[in-house]
Amino acid sequence: MSEAEAYSYDAEMRKANRAKAVAGRSVIFKIKRCDGPGKPARWESFKVPIEEGANVISSLNWIAANPVTIEGKKTTPVVWESNCLEEVCGACTMVINGRVRQSCSCLINEYAPCEGDVMTLEPMSKFPVIRDLWVDRARLFNNLTRVKAWVPIDGTYNMGPGPKESHDHQQMRYALSECMSCGCCLDACPQFIKEEDESKWDSSFIGAHAISQARYFNEHETGKQLKADRMDALSGAGGINDCGNAQNCVKVCPKGIPLTESIGAIGRSATIHAIKQFFQGKK
Amino acid sequence: MADEKRVIVVGGGLAGLAATIRIAEAGMPVDLFSMVPVKRSHSVCAQGGINACNDVARQQGYSEYQHFDETLIGGDFLNDQHPVLEMTNWAPKIIDLLDRMGVPFNRSNEGFRDLRLFGGSLFKRTHFSGATTGQQLLYALDEQTRRFAAEGKVNKKEFWEFLWPIVEGEGENARCVGIVAQDMRTMQIQSFRADAVVMATGGCGLVFGKSTNSIICTGGAASRCYQAGAWYGNAEMIQVHPTAIPGADKCRLMSESARGEGGRVWVPAKKGDTRKPKDIPENERYYILEERYPKYGNLVPRDIATREIFDVCVNEGMGINGSNQVYLDLTHMDPDYLTEKLGGILDIYEKFVGDDPRFTPMRIFPAVHYSMGGLWTTYTPGNYQPESPVSSFKPGDPIPIGNEPGHGLDIGAHNNAMTNITGLYAFGEVNFAYHGATRLGANALLSCIFDGVCNGISVVNFVREGDQQPVSELDQALFDAATKQEQDKHDKLLDSTSTGTGDQQLNPYQIAFELGEEMNAASTVVKTGAGLEKCLIKLEELKERYAKVELGDGAMWTNQSLSFTRAVGDMIIIGEAIAKAGLLREESRGSHYRTDFPERDDDRFWKTSVAKFNKETGKSDIEFVDVKAGLVKLRPRDYGKTESNASSASKEPIGAS
Numbered sequence: 001m002s003e004a005e006a007y008s009y010d011a012e013m014r015k016a017n018r019a020k021a022v023a024g025r026s027v028i029f030k031i032k033r034c035d036g037p038g039k040p041a042r043w044e045s046f047k048v049p050i051e052e053g054a055n056v057i058s059s060l061n062w063i064a065a066n067p068v069t070i071e072g073k074k075t076t077p078v079v080w081e082s083n084c085l086e087e088v089c090g091a092c093t094m095v096i097n098g099r100v101r102q103s104c105s106c107l108i109n110e111y112a113p114c115e116g117d118v119m120t121l122e123p124m125s126k127f128p129v130i131r132d133l134w135v136d137r138a139r140l141f142n143n144l145t146r147v148k149a150w151v152p153i154d155g156t157y158n159m160g161p162g163p164k165e166s167h168d169h170q171q172m173r174y175a176l177s178e179c180m181s182c183g184c185c186l187d188a189c190p191q192f193i194k195e196e197d198e199s200k201w202d203s204s205f206i207g208a209h210a211i212s213q214a215r216y217f218n219e220h221e222t223g224k225q226l227k228a229d230r231m232d233a234l235s236g237a238g239g240i241n242d243c244g245n246a247q248n249c250v251k252v253c254p255k256g257i258p259l260t261e262s263i264g265a266i267g268r269s270a271t272i273h274a275i276k277q278f279f280q281g282k283k
Numbered sequence: 284m285a286d287e288k289r290v291i292v293v294g295g296g297l298a299g300l301a302a303t304i305r306i307a308e309a310g311m312p313v314d315l316f317s318m319v320p321v322k323r324s325h326s327v328c329a330q331g332g333i334n335a336c337n338d339v340a341r342q343q344g345y346s347e348y349q350h351f352d353e354t355l356i357g358g359d360f361l362n363d364q365h366p367v368l369e370m371t372n373w374a375p376k377i378i379d380l381l382d383r384m385g386v387p388f389n390r391s392n393e394g395f396r397d398l399r400l401f402g403g404s405l406f407k408r409t410h411f412s413g414a415t416t417g418q419q420l421l422y423a424l425d426e427q428t429r430r431f432a433a434e435g436k437v438n439k440k441e442f443w444e445f446l447w448p449i450v451e452g453e454g455e456n457a458r459c460v461g462i463v464a465q466d467m468r469t470m471q472i473q474s475f476r477a478d479a480v481v482m483a484t485g486g487c488g489l490v491f492g493k494s495t496n497s498i499i500c501t502g503g504a505a506s507r508c509y510q511a512g513a514w515y516g517n518a519e520m521i522q523v524h525p526t527a528i529p530g531a532d533k534c535r536l537m538s539e540s541a542r543g544e545g546g547r548v549w550v551p552a553k554k555g556d557t558r559k560p561k562d563i564p565e566n567e568r569y570y571i572l573e574e575r576y577p578k579y580g581n582l583v584p585r586d587i588a589t590r591e592i593f594d595v596c597v598n599e600g601m602g603i604n605g606s607n608q609v610y611l612d613l614t615h616m617d618p619d620y621l622t623e624k625l626g627g628i629l630d631i632y633e634k635f636v637g638d639d640p641r642f643t644p645m646r647i648f649p650a651v652h653y654s655m656g657g658l659w660t661t662y663t664p665g666n667y668q669p670e671s672p673v674s675s676f677k678p679g680d681p682i683p684i685g686n687e688p689g690h691g692l693d694i695g696a697h698n699n700a701m702t703n704i705t706g707l708y709a710f711g712e713v714n715f716a717y718h719g720a721t722r723l724g725a726n727a728l729l730s731c732i733f734d735g736v737c738n739g740i741s742v743v744n745f746v747r748e749g750d751q752q753p754v755s756e757l758d759q760a761l762f763d764a765a766t767k768q769e770q771d772k773h774d775k776l777l778d779s780t781s782t783g784t785g786d787q788q789l790n791p792y793q794i795a796f797e798l799g800e801e802m803n804a805a806s807t808v809v810k811t812g813a814g815l816e817k818c819l820i821k822l823e824e825l826k827e828r829y830a831k832v833e834l835g836d837g838a839m840w841t842n843q844s845l846s847f848t849r850a851v852g853d854m855i856i857i858g859e860a861i862a863k864a865g866l867l868r869e870e871s872r873g874s875h876y877r878t879d880f881p882e883r884d885d886d887r888f889w890k891t892s893v894a895k896f897n898k899e900t901g902k903s904d905i906e907f908v909d910v911k912a913g914l915v916k917l918r919p920r921d922y923g924k925t926e927s928n929a930s931s932a933s934k935e936p937i938g939a940s
Contacts, residue, residue, distance in 0.1 A: 018637045036840045051531050053636060058531030064844065065792035067835055076836040077844050081319075083497045085533045087634075088418050089323040104532070107637045130468050131841035141320060145433050150426035151385040156308055156736055161396075162382035170390040174413050177387050177422065181322055220385045 014110035021109035025050055028070065029059060031078055032122040033132045045070040056096060056103035057085055080133035087254060090182030094133050095122040100187040100252055124187045126194045139201050140183050143210035146202060147230045151223040163221035176216040178255045185209050185249035185259055191242050203237040208249035211240060212262035231273035240270050287755055288746050289314060291462055291477035293445045293504060295321025297728060298711025299483030300424035301735020307436040309743040314475060316443045316464055318499050322425045325485055325497035329417025332399060332409035333728040335374030344678045345406040347372045347686040352676050352915060354726060357403050358719020359873035359920050360889065361517060363911040365664045366716045369691030370733040377732050378410050384423040388412050403723040414627060420728055442467045444846055445504045448480060448511050448707055449765045457512055459707035460754045461762060463769045468841050472770050474762035476754045478746040482508060483710040486654040490854045491807065492799020493534050494651035495527055505658055505713050506853035513702045515894040516659035516715030519865035522722055522874050523807050525589040527650030528632060529608055534650035535635055538628045542581050547612045548572050550601050560610055560644045571595050589649045590876065593808040603646060612644035649808055653727060655718040658709035659893055663696035665689045672916040697745040700738035708742055710734035720873020776845055780837030789833045791848040794825055798858055806862045810877050815866040822859050829855060860894040860903040867905050868892060885917055
């Protein structure tokens with residue numbers, strides 16, 4: 001499936017597949033495997049009986065208990081990262097049938113409704129593989145540090161409530177706060193390139209995830225104290241100017257976060273920041 | 284002055300991060316160990332909210348003291364009272380702190396923090412952030428931790444698994460001086476020194492197979508501390524949520540508001556009827572709750588609904604297609620009305636099940652949700668020591684004690700939330716102290732953060748002021764021996780791969796599956812002496828099979844099968860403590876319901892069960908010790924008069940997390 005097709009694989013098609021799903025069928029899982037960094041990748045296929053309500057996680061669990069390929073060769077359980085299985089922790093992100101998403105919310109009925117249909121699982125493409133479907137997303141968290149994604153409180157002692165906030169403003173911030181740092185937006189972004197050299201992270205494109213989080217903290221009354229620092233980071237190498245406006249990020253975000261709005265808002269802030277710096281003689 | 288002393292925090296959920304922040308803020312370096320990036324911890328799953336007295340409720344007659352009283356009634360008086368008083372007194376200040384950290388709490392029209400009703404109270408005292416309160420609170424603490432890490436005060440060790448506490452000395456002289464941990468990627472096993480260790484490793488839902496818990500919630504870390512000599516309190520107190528969505532991989536919560544809005548619970552009247560639900564005519568359906576409780580019907584309280592659904596499936600085998608599932612049916616109602624009232628939760632159901640509940644009846648079943656029990660901890664009581672316990676408290680009564688800090692606990696006392704092993708602390712869900720026999724909805728997030736921000740001070744004081752020898756001066760041999768012990772266990776497990784016979788009986792996933800089935804059937808909703816005895820025999824069999832377990836993956840790099848298989852052995856041991864404590868507690872209290880002992884028996888069992896691991900037999904020795912009370916007098920747990928209140932609480936969107 002091409003990228004364009006994957007993106008158009010919408011809710012209607014999934015619903016149609018659900019309606020025609022055959023009970024008691026088996027589905028072929030074609031999984032891209034790799035034993036570790038520097039090791040060659042290989043494909044292995046498994047024939048998995050589909051129980052009611054099966055998703056990618058339950059299928060991988062079945063393979064773990066029955067690690068035999070379709071050719072009858074004994075192999076090892078597949079390695080992947082997961083935790084909450086409720087699509088709120090972001091751990092189990094992988095590329096499924098060509099599209100990056102969480103595997104916990106990926107129902108087999110929606111993707112492989114007929115006997116012998118194929119599900120293709122690959123690791124995320126923009127992060128180094130640790131083993132099989134597990135990738136190292138340390139860079140993604142590093143990028144949160146880059147934009148100082150926190151509210152600089154004075155301390156944890158009792159000092160009364162935080163700043164008051166209007167209902168509408170809270171709703172706007174809440175939409176941004178649901179970001180679970182899964183990295184879908186980065187995997188789909190043509191500008192975000194895989195970078196294994198940690199020393200280059202701080203000058204490589206930061207991606208929609210951290211840009212949107214910078215906006216989230218800039219919008220908080222106390223958080224905005226660090227706005228200048230954030231805008232410095234986002235105005236430099238690998239900052240907002242590297243965005244190519246492909247808008248893939250917003251299409252793959254599982255939480256429907258308005259990422260392109262955030263990129264627009266940070267772009268405007270960057271312009272104002274540059275003008276301020278010019279008049280302050282800093283640049 | 285350079286502080287050479289260090290603290291280790293194990294677990295990066297709300298309790299672990301709150302502790303990390305408090306300890307790092309005091310200038311003490313923290314090594315934070317977590318099996319997952321801390322932002323992905325299980326705390327993200329909590330939906331409903333966090334309880335605290337607030338200005339509006341206060342003017343309506345509510346108080347911190349009443350929150351305290353409600354928590355004790357909720358817990359059926361099995362809670363240790365002093366820590367609960369301190370916790371509820373701190374609650375409003377904790378909300379303020381989270382507010383300052385930037386948590387997007389829902390707001391009223393005027394911009395104040397909004398509140399919702401929750402079970403167990405007549406007052407709006409639950410603060411919330413959309414339907415993802417736990418996620419929002421965890422993120423706020425994650426952000427502060429990231430800030431400390433950027434400043435070099437916190438050393439995050441993510442993808443490291445805790446293997447064993449390093450304990451020197453025996454019995455009362457036992458002291459924890461570090462941990463052994465393993466890098467889950469490189470598989471390197473290493474010892475780490477620490478002047479204090481905080482366990483904040485959450486619950487043990489996976490002992491019951493599929494639960495609402497995340498997949499790392501095996502209870503493995505708590506079990507390892509238990510096997511190393513830490514005591515385990517009230518193991519048998521496991522909370523079951525009545526309406527969960529059974530999935531192929533886990534159970535997910537379905538809000539009780541579906542029942543509140545008119546949902547009908549039924550199974551096919553004919554056992555083994557395989558027809559689709561809409562093909563089964565009305566007169567061939569068995570409306571379980573309506574027929575058994577004509578007066579309340581589907582609105583019976585939560586515990587009754589749970590037990591009846593369980594009874595119909597497990598005891599009578601009448602679940603849908605013989606499975607442990609019943610229908611929760613909304614299809615008789617107007618789809619537009621349902622969308623308006625229940626839209627969010629119906630969407631979650633559709634996302635994970637693939638059926639639209641407006642047109643297809645939902646399938647639900649009770650699921651294990653929270654462990655009130657956990658590592659046993661102690662404390663130093665605060666300055667509120669009434670001559671006689673308060674006998675009854677009603678809203679509007681004069682408040683026996685104010686909300687100033689220090690009434691419940693002697694804040695900063697070295698032993699607050701410390702286990703029986705000196706220097707080993709237990710915070711959050713893994714601490715047994717706060718919730719007694721049942722936890723009130725929206726109190727879990729509070730107890731986790733309270734442990735961190737209040738009892739974190741105790742950790743710092745213990746390390747700074749205690750007269751124990753600094754851990755940096757201890758002989759390296761102790762740490763090398765601990766590393767070797769874990770390396771040997773690890774290597775033995777790894778060796779089982781090469782000798783594998785392919786015997787399914789020795790497959791770790793099969794053993795874990797049978798453990799979950801047995802524990803769920805015998806030790807959750809409805810317990811009997813006979814059932815628990817049978818369960819203990821089954822656990823013995825599993826233990827024997829586990830001794831010969833065969834690993835499916837012999838890799839020396841990122842071997843998840845090994846990590847899981849190791850945890851299965853620890854889960855069986857915790858499972859045994861849970862079942863045995865349940866067998867010996869011959870009464871019904873809170874979440875612990877014994878059909879052969881249906882009444883609360885305060886004379887014999889107003890006591891904490893304390894499990895101690897017997898290294899000779901490999902089994903649990905259980906003692907019952909008095910609950911630390913003295914503030915509030917025991918009284919019946921009577922929700923009779925507030926039943927209408929209980930059902931109003933169930934109208935809340937996605938509650939009771």
